[in-house]
Amino acid sequence: MLDNISLRVKPGKTLALIGPSGCGKSTLLRIVMGLIFPDSGKVQVGETEMSSETKLKLRHNMGYVIQKGGLFPHLTARENCSLAAKYLGWSEPGITARITELAELTKITLSQMDKLPSKLSGGQQQRIGLIRALMLDPEVILLDEPLGSIDPLVRHDLQTDLKRIFDTLKKTVLLVTHDLSEAAYLGDQIALMKDGEIEQLGDIHSFIQEPRSEFVTQFVTAHRSLIGKAGT
Amino acid sequence: MVLTGISCSVFARQPVQVGSKLFTESVILGDIATLLLEAEGFEVEFYDQLGGTQILWNALIEGEIDIYPDYTGTVTQEILGGVEFTTLEALNVLLNEFEVQATRPLGFNNTYALGMNKQIAGELGIEKISDLGRHPDLVFGVSNEFMERNDGWPGLSSAYGLEAMDVTGLDHDLAYRGLEAGNIDVIDIYSTDAEIEYYDLKVLEDDLNFFPTYLAVFLYRLDVDPGVVETITKLEGQISEEEIITMNASVKLNGENDSEVAARFLEAKFGIQAEVTVQNFWSRLWETTLGHLYLVSISLGLAILIAIPLGVLAVKIPAIESPVLGFVGVMQTIPSLALLVFMIPLLGIGSIPAMAALFLYSLLPIVRNTHAGIKNIEPSLMESARALGLPNQVILQKIELPLALPTILAGVKTSAVINIGTATLGALIGAGGYGQPILTGIRLDDTSLILEGAIPAALMALLVQFLFDRIELRISRT
Numbered sequence: 034m035l036d037n038i039s040l041r042v043k044p045g046k047t048l049a050l051i052g053p054s055g056c057g058k059s060t061l062l063r064i065v066m067g068l069i070f071p072d073s074g075k076v077q078v079g080e081t082e083m084s085s086e087t088k089l090k091l092r093h094n095m096g097y098v099i100q101k102g103g104l105f106p107h108l109t110a111r112e113n114c115s116l117a118a119k120y121l122g123w124s125e126p127g128i129t130a131r132i133t134e135l136a137e138l139t140k141i142t143l144s145q146m147d148k149l150p151s152k153l154s155g156g157q158q159q160r161i162g163l164i165r166a167l168m169l170d171p172e173v174i175l176l177d178e179p180l181g182s183i184d185p186l187v188r189h190d191l192q193t194d195l196k197r198i199f200d201t202l203k204k205t206v207l208l209v210t211h212d213l214s215e216a217a218y219l220g221d222q223i224a225l226m227k228d229g230e231i232e233q234l235g236d237i238h239s240f241i242q243e244p245r246s247e248f249v250t251q252f253v254t255a256h257r258s259l260i261g262k263a264g265t
Numbered sequence: 266m267v268l269t270g271i272s273c274s275v276f277a278r279q280p281v282q283v284g285s286k287l288f289t290e291s292v293i294l295g296d297i298a299t300l301l302l303e304a305e306g307f308e309v310e311f312y313d314q315l316g317g318t319q320i321l322w323n324a325l326i327e328g329e330i331d332i333y334p335d336y337t338g339t340v341t342q343e344i345l346g347g348v349e350f351t352t353l354e355a356l357n358v359l360l361n362e363f364e365v366q367a368t369r370p371l372g373f374n375n376t377y378a379l380g381m382n383k384q385i386a387g388e389l390g391i392e393k394i395s396d397l398g399r400h401p402d403l404v405f406g407v408s409n410e411f412m413e414r415n416d417g418w419p420g421l422s423s424a425y426g427l428e429a430m431d432v433t434g435l436d437h438d439l440a441y442r443g444l445e446a447g448n449i450d451v452i453d454i455y456s457t458d459a460e461i462e463y464y465d466l467k468v469l470e471d472d473l474n475f476f477p478t479y480l481a482v483f484l485y486r487l488d489v490d491p492g493v494v495e496t497i498t499k500l501e502g503q504i505s506e507e508e509i510i511t512m513n514a515s516v517k518l519n520g521e522n523d524s525e526v527a528a529r530f531l532e533a534k535f536g537i538q539a540e541v542t543v544q545n546f547w548s549r550l551w552e553t554t555l556g557h558l559y560l561v562s563i564s565l566g567l568a569i570l571i572a573i574p575l576g577v578l579a580v581k582i583p584a585i586e587s588p589v590l591g592f593v594g595v596m597q598t599i600p601s602l603a604l605l606v607f608m609i610p611l612l613g614i615g616s617i618p619a620m621a622a623l624f625l626y627s628l629l630p631i632v633r634n635t636h637a638g639i640k641n642i643e644p645s646l647m648e649s650a651r652a653l654g655l656p657n658q659v660i661l662q663k664i665e666l667p668l669a670l671p672t673i674l675a676g677v678k679t680s681a682v683i684n685i686g687t688a689t690l691g692a693l694i695g696a697g698g699y700g701q702p703i704l705t706g707i708r709l710d711d712t713s714l715i716l717e718g719a720i721p722a723a724l725m726a727l728l729v730q731f732l733f734d735r736i737e738l739r740i741s742r743t
Contacts, residue, residue, distance in 0.1 A: 066652050092654030103649030107667045116663060117653040165653070 035060060035071070035229045042222075044172070047199055047206040049220030051213060053252075056226040058209045062177050065207060066097055078173060093117065095173040096166025096204075100181040102158040104150040110161040111146040114168050121169070135164040138198060156187040163195075167202070174199070176208045180215065192218055213237075213253065225249060280308040281493050284315045284324055284333035284695075288437050289523065289708060290375065290457060293512050294334035296527035297504075298483060298497055300539035304531070305496045312695040313523075314704050315614060317410045318343050320606070320694070322484075326363045329613040331489045332497065336375060336479035340367065342416035350477060364487045368498050370480035373457060373506040377411065377476045379469045380454040382444060386467035393470035397451065398426050405430050406449030408437035416477060417453070424475045438517075438708045457506060459514030481509075503534055517709060546717070549702070554721060556697035560616055560688045561725075564623035565681055572628045572680075573673060576635025577661065589632065597629040601687045605694055619688070619696030626687055627680040634676025638669025671741055678733035685726045689718060699725075 035057045042048045050058040063069045065076050067088035076083040078091050097103075104113050114135075115128045123131075136146055139160040150158055159179055166174055179195075180188045196219055199206050210216050216223045217237040225232045225240070233245045244250040281302055285295030292313045299311040312330060315321055322344050324330045341350045345359055357366050379394055386392075389400055397403060405427075411417035412434035422428045435443065440452040441460045454461060454468065461468060481504070483497050512530060515521045528539040544552070572593075579589040599607075604625065608618030642665060650664045666673075692700025699718040706714030 063648075068648055068651055089654045089656060092652060095652075097649070097652035099645055099649060101645075103645050105646060105649070105664055105668070107670075117655060120655055120659055 035064070038074075038229075038231055040224060040231070040234075042173075042205050042207055044205050045203040046221045047208060047219055049216035049223045050207065050209045050226060051211065051216045051223055052226035052232070054211065057229040058226050059177050061226075062175050062207065062209050066095060066175060067091060093121070093169050094171045095175060096163075096169070096171045098159070098162045098166045098174070098176045098179045100178045101155070102150065102162035104158055104161060104165075106150055109147050109149055110141075110153065110164075113150070113161060114146075114165045116165075118168055131168060131170075132164065135167055138167075138201070139163055140194065154187075155183050156191055159183060159191060160194075163198070167198075167204075172205055174204045174206045176206065178209055178211065180210070180212075195219060213255075225252060280310045281332065281489070282310050282312065282330040284312045284321050284330035286317060286321055286333075286335075287314050287704070287708060288455070289517050290455065290509060290513050291334055292523050292708075293509075293516060293527055294371070294481065294483075294504075296524045297500065297530060298332060298334070300524065300527055300531055300541065301499065301535075301537065302493060302496055304537045304539050305492070307490075307493060307496070312614065314692070314701075314708065315695045316693060318414075320609060320614070323609060324614050325365060325484060325486060327610075327613055328486065328488075329615070331493065332483055332485040334371075334481060335367075335484050336481055337367075337370070338376065338416060338477035338479035339414075340482075340484070342420075342477060343414050347415050353482075360484070361487065365484055366487055367482040367484050369501040370482055371500055372481070372502045372504045373509050374478055374480050375455050375457040375509070376471075376479045377416070378454050378456050378471065379451055380444070380461060380466040381451050381469065382447075383465050383467040385450065386469070391467070391469065393472040394421075394425050394475075395472050397430070397469070401429060403430065403450040404448070405432035405451045406435050406440050406443050407432060407453040408440060409434040411437075411453045421475055424473055436707060438710060442710060457509045457513060459510055459517050462510075463514070463518055499535070504530075520709070520711065550717065550721065553697065553699050553701055553718065554725075556616075556701070557685070557688055557699045557722065557725065560620055560623060560691050560696055560698050561681070561684050564620040564688075565627055565677075565684050567620075567624050568627035568631060568680060568684075569677060571624075572631035572676075573635050575628070576632040576673075577639065577666075579632065579636045580639045581657075586636075590636065593629040593632045596625045601626060601690055602693070605690055609694060614695045616691070616696040619691035619694055623684050623688055623691070627684050630676040630679040630683070631673065632676075634672045634679075635669060638672030638676075639665050641672070642668050671737060674733060674737055674740070678730060678737075681729045681733070682726045685722060685729060689722050 038061065040048065050061060052058050060069070064071050065083070067076070067083045078094060081087050081091055083091055104110070108116070111132060114132055118128050118131070132146060133143065136143060141157065141160050141164065145153060145157060150161070153161065162179070180191055183191060192215060199219070208216070208219055222234065222236055223240060224234045227248055233240060233249050240249060240253055244253060283295050283299050283302070285291040295311055295313055299309045302309045315324065318335070318339055321330070321333050321335070325333060337350050337356065340356065340360070341348050348359065350356060353367065353369060360366055379397075381391060391397060391400070407418055412432070413419070418432060422430065433449070440449070441464060443449045444452050445464060454466065456468070460466070483500070485494060485497065508530065512526050515526045516523045522543050524541045525543060528541045531537045531539050575589055579586045601622070604622045605619060608622050612618035612621055646664070646668070650660045655663070688698050689700035689703055691698050692704045699722040701718065702714050703718035706712065706718065
């Protein structure tokens with residue numbers, strides 16, 4: 034259930050969608066991807082409006098990463114990543130070159146690229162998922178709790194790498210997470226959602242210093258360790 | 266040049282299709298006709314043990330076969346629905362309406378009768394059929410066809426007031442064993458059965474003259490080659506009751522090959538050296554194996570080609586989901602024997618109707634598993650596939666079908682195993698395969714012959730199962 038949501042992500046910026054479970058943040062991402070269509074309202078990517086006619090084309094301009102990677106278990110990492118490029122008629126050398134480039138960027142070795150997802154760790158699977166999303170060099174990247182099931186140490190590394198990659202590639206990113214520190218670290222802006230509506234939109238400082246409601250205060254206080262850092 | 270032309274026209278003739286019923290005497294008569302026609306230079310295809318009267322009659326009037334042996338009483342009572350037999354000419358007038366004609370009688374009467382163990386009959390004081398009414402605890406075991414026929418149990422029991430008797434239907438050739446074992450007390454017998462003497466049975470007098478006369482004749486189609494009719498009518502009046510009983514005994518009691526017995530008769534009677542090729546065990550096994558593989562591979566292959574798309578459509582088009590699954594489900598509930606027989610009016614006899622029935626029978630496991638295999642793919646994977654901007658066709662090809670493959674294969678395996686077992690029933694409608702020795706084995710009460718069909722069929726099923734298990738193992742690398 035979403036109600037009257039308007040958001041705008043500036044090119045090259047990262048917006049983190051955050052909120053308790055069931056607040057509608059994943060649904061919002063699916064709507065942006067055109068996987069479901071809203072009863073009213075519209076999604077626009079660049080100049081193009083999302084519709085059943087434009088959705089295939091728009092999806093080629095958007096990378097999508099979900100929890101646990103969403104990798105196809107019957108295909109190797111390389112096959113997973115090259116599916117869409119093959120469909121679009123890329124040459125074999127073109128695909129290989131792109132994968133090599135992205136593997137280096139995401140710290141995946143080429144031998145790992147030839148393994149089935151089940152032979153890779155959770156963190157590696159997420160990196161492969163990211164390569165797949167970046168493959169067509171889309172302008173927009175959507176991530177749905179990408180690090181939700183990764184253990185904390187690996188998650189820390191991945192967060193660092195994600196930030197580096199987004200900054201390097203200048204992607205427009207929409208990130209769904211339930212972790213405020215992750216949102217604060219990766220997001221240029223944070224949108225806190227509650228019951229299908231946006232409770233507050235701004236950077237992490239505005240959340241701590243000017244909470245718009247009791248709910249925002251509670252949400253921020255639940256991540257106590259951040260409060261000290263916010264002052265520095 | 267001229268000679269070449271002549272020989273071509275001779276060989277271009279359609280083979281003559283001869284049929285016979287399931288019991289030994291009918292098979293021998295079919296053998297005699299077949300060998301005689303072959304001796305006259307005709308090419309003949311012999312469908313032995315094709316089925317009961319209705320199947321043979323329908324095959325004849327549909328043109329599936331050209332000729333088969335039957336009996337006047339059966340024609341008047343069972344085929345024509347109860348007309349009086351006066352003369353053969355009168356009978357042929359009726360038969361001509363079906364484009365069919367009967368030869369003159371071959372020379373013997375094989376009437377129905379009821380038989381009992383002589384000793385038990387003596388103890389109970391049973392001499393004639395009307396005596397049976399006084400012994401309501403007797404158990405009757407009659408042949409399946411007799412159970413249904415106008416001139417069989419329904420008519421007999423009402424003529425003699427035996428409606429209340431305990432009666433079961435069973436295969437005619439098995440009835441003698443049941444009688445011998447004491448499981449049943451009274452059976453229907455054919456008066457030319459060799460077993461009457463062998464088991465020393467009491468033949469009960471038909472004191473109300475219920476049974477008509479059953480003179481053996483050949484029925485043939487009017488459009489058959491005149492030379493065929495000319496050849497077959499040579500048998501008119503040539504087979505005495507004693508001769509047919511002797512031949513029945515040679516096959517059923519001495520275990521001789523029916524073709525050889527028929528050939529011996531032709532040589533003694535007409536001085537014809539008929540060529541009989543009695544296959545040895547291995548060539549017989551090779552032939553039935555090929556026949557069985559033929560039935561299974563084509564029906565299963567077609568089922569795979571149709572069922573997988575059908576299963577996919579059932580997932581993709583919700584409106585047809587329950588109709589499709591319902592249809593293939595209902596197909597599976599039809600008893601396989603019935604499904605085979607339903608095919609005869611549509612497709613005739615032989616391997617085509619058998620493959621059609623096997624095809625329908627093989628659909629359910631494949632359709633259901635394809636449907637389930639695709640439907641059970643994790644939603645997040647489907648979402649990932651769509652998010653890649655792949656059209657539905659590519660998603661189906663690259664993602665859905667490969668992911669559902671293990672489930673689909675399991676369905677194909679189930680279908681194959683069911684198919685191999687069910688295909689043994691194909692022999693009942695002349696389709697050949699491993700059912701052929703089983704059928705003959707039942708007729709001749711020959712266990713080794715039954716096993717000759719049953720064991721290879723079981724081995725083939727196991728082999729197929731093993732092969733599919735290996736394939737499954739290989740693709741389950743994920």
